Amino acid sequence: MSGINDFVIKFATVNGSGSASANTMFAKTLFRMGIPVSAKNIFPSNIQGLPTWYEVRVSEAGYLARRDGIDFMVAMNPQTYQEDLQEVVPGGWLLYDETMPRIWNRSDVTILGLPIAEICASNWKDVRQRQLFKNMVYVGALSALLEMDLKVIEASVLDQLKGKEKLVSANKKAVDLGRQYALANFPCPLPIKVRHAEGAKGKIMVTGNEAAGLAAVYAGATVCAWYPITPSTSVAEGFEKHAKKMRVTKDGRHLYGIVQAEDELAAIGVAIGGAWNGARSFTATSGPGISLMSEFLGLAYFAEIPIVLFNIQRGGPSTGMPTRTGQPDILSCAYASHGDTKHVLLFPSNPTECFSMGTDAFDLAERLQTPVMVMSDLDIGMNDWVTEPFAWDDKKVHDRGKVLSAAELEAFKDVKGEAWGRYKDVDGDAIPYRTLPGTHPTMGAFFTRGTSHDESARYTEDGRIHARVIDRIRRKFDTAATIVPKPEITTRDKAGKVGVIYFGANRPAVLEALDYLERDGLKLNAMRLKAFPFGQEVRDFCAAHDTLFVVEQNRDAQMRQLLVMEAEVPPETLIATLNYDGTPLTADFVRKAVLKKLRPAKAQAAE
């Protein structure tokens, strides 16, 4: 299966050793050669010393899910030598620092010994340099082994060292030392190697969190509040990075404000205060932050305040696996907070959609006057994805929802036929009209509260009024279901009764698996969910199939539960297909799960 432009290479290194930039440079070089690659950083919750891995899948066919079975292992961490060796497929290769020779007890793996420490010791005096350039030496050796384009590597070096030009020649030297050693001592090139390709042409390489931060800039967000938490931190940092470039006046004044709050409660409180006052406001967090923000989410839901929350999910429960991915917050976000609550969720499947859905989220929040959560995860958020470039239509008008100006307030009764009230459903879409503080000297003031209120925002303990108001808010979700992004449906068999339901980061693995399953003789239809609440299209797809594999990354089949509860899909038609070990989903996992159910004999053969 592996060969030219089709293999998986894994780097096993020590956290804090400077390997990350060398590894990124490696992946970026292949991407710039036009080859579709996916890079997955598997890192510890640690600053220095613990093992860390970087997996790069190279696929000219464009399959960019994670794939098990390592063809080439760059083993740079003696702590993990043994487990790293076991991961290599028979016939694969392992490169290590031969300065300290080892006995490797596998005869079906080719061991490539490269005296990295020795090379560095004889070329550099400074201890830190000796350490850092080790990484570039192995990149140099790989360039020979895999026949990478040296010019592209050099361009990537220049790019990576922007602002540190002094280091360029030393880095190039390190690359060359590794390359020359490999050319002289190893059978270069290997059968797995790379060549220029077209698949990644025109695409960009970016993380979902940077895309989400950029989305907030394009959406016109001006208030950002956050509290540091892995893996969401780089959303706020992405917003700041781009806002600093594009949202500063000539005299240095910022057209945005960012507060690093004291905790997640304050972070969402700031976002709510900003949104209440008419600024597009957002926060970003992960699982534990969602738990802390829940009380405020209920307030924003009930008081109908439009905020956007980027939830970059990670493995739970509790502190769980802060540096591993997952989709375990579906239910806790759909129903965050006590009492009867329900929230709008969007499910981007890659950084391009973190941008497009991220900007949509602000429109939806203001249109619906409710919190909207963008459900990304660590895999999308922190890994570099080769993805479609960002697009923006300059004709697009941001939907600021129903906000009344002073003149509209004065004319309201004449135009609408009844007096304004903050929570009145005047248009029949269950969405009321808001006013912002400071709008009009005598009209439009009201008291925002989390206590029960009537249609004019006045305090009430009258149960009938309370029920009427929360019924209207529930009806608002019927409106939401008609305007949230519709699912992506792929039909391989028009009359087929079997399908797959998936969402978020699982997209590449599921699409790849559907190809393999077709080769296995199974043509499966598929639906990618993009949003909650579910629209009619979701119900129709479910109704048209009698066996649906619901693929998700959590233990409790949370999306499946949501489909049963909210779309009333018969539970017996929904088969939970669950991966929750913290590593990104593979096509193989999905294929085997489907075969096990539909072709048990074939599944056994595939094991």
Next chain:
Amino acid sequence: MSYISKPIAHHPALPKNALGLTHREYEGSMSTLCAGCGHDSITAAIIEACFEMDLPAHRIAKISGIGCSSKTPTYFLGRSHGFNSVHGRMPSVTTGANMANRDLVYIGISGDGDTASIGLGQFCHAVRRKLNMTYIVMNNGCYGLTKGQFSATNDKSSPSKKGEANPFEAIDLCQMAIQLGAGFVARSFSGDKRQLIPLIKAAISYKGFAFLDVISPCVTFNNHAQATKSFEYVRAHNQAIGRLDYVEPKEEITVDYASGESKAVTMHDGSHLILHKLDKGHDPRDSNAAIQTIRENAAKGEVATGLLYINEAQQDLHDVLATDDRPLNVLPMSELCPGSKALEGINARLR
């Protein structure tokens, strides 16, 4: 009942301010607090201060947390937008609101439970952020709505109505505010309107974080003879450390303050504070002296009231964030959204 609006009709001879408005236009709904509650006096003082300062009510935002105190924004400034948020979180909501629109006046109302217990962290960080707001704590030393439990500001020596001792040290919010860098810190008493109204005006005029701790007896649960936050006790032990006159920007300073016993402080909006020294040891521009004054009085069982500390040169959060002079919530999308050409540049850098 708070949902009963007061009739707007009023006597034609009621005095009007420069905006042509009477007190009635600064009032809110009927109070639902207990008769005689100190909080209602503070509400009245806020109404009086805003009326006398000729503030347009719709340019004020009133934000609160949860508790008896946090209910009061319904009872004043009915023409202002209000936000009764969640328990202890008024400071963060006010932070966001202020970031969105720097041009409004922000009055945050909180209680001793709301600020000194559940919201202590938010209080501290709002102070640190130098948020331009007036933060008023209606401090009665107990939880009223849940029937009289001690709060964290209740003095250790002050027993409950049933005579139970309070085993824990009190949190002094004014000392904390000074230590955390608040630029304006005052303590007052709901029963002393003459002291309170100028302090509220000064706090509103102050650019930066203005903190007002107002002792406001709970007539139902914490007004017994031994309670140190009772009307009787505070009246007997109130040590005014200075007298403050607030002079509107348009008024001339007519008082002679050259004697060395009085000082004038110019505020950001052009108004003046005339500080008349009563306690010779106290200089409100010295934070160490302010803390010392509070502590020395407390040691004697006295309550030091008045303007405890003022830093005339404080920055506010917008200075720190270098935000534009225009409020963020009015910036047009044409200035906020960089457009497709800029995005092409970003795409190119990611290739």
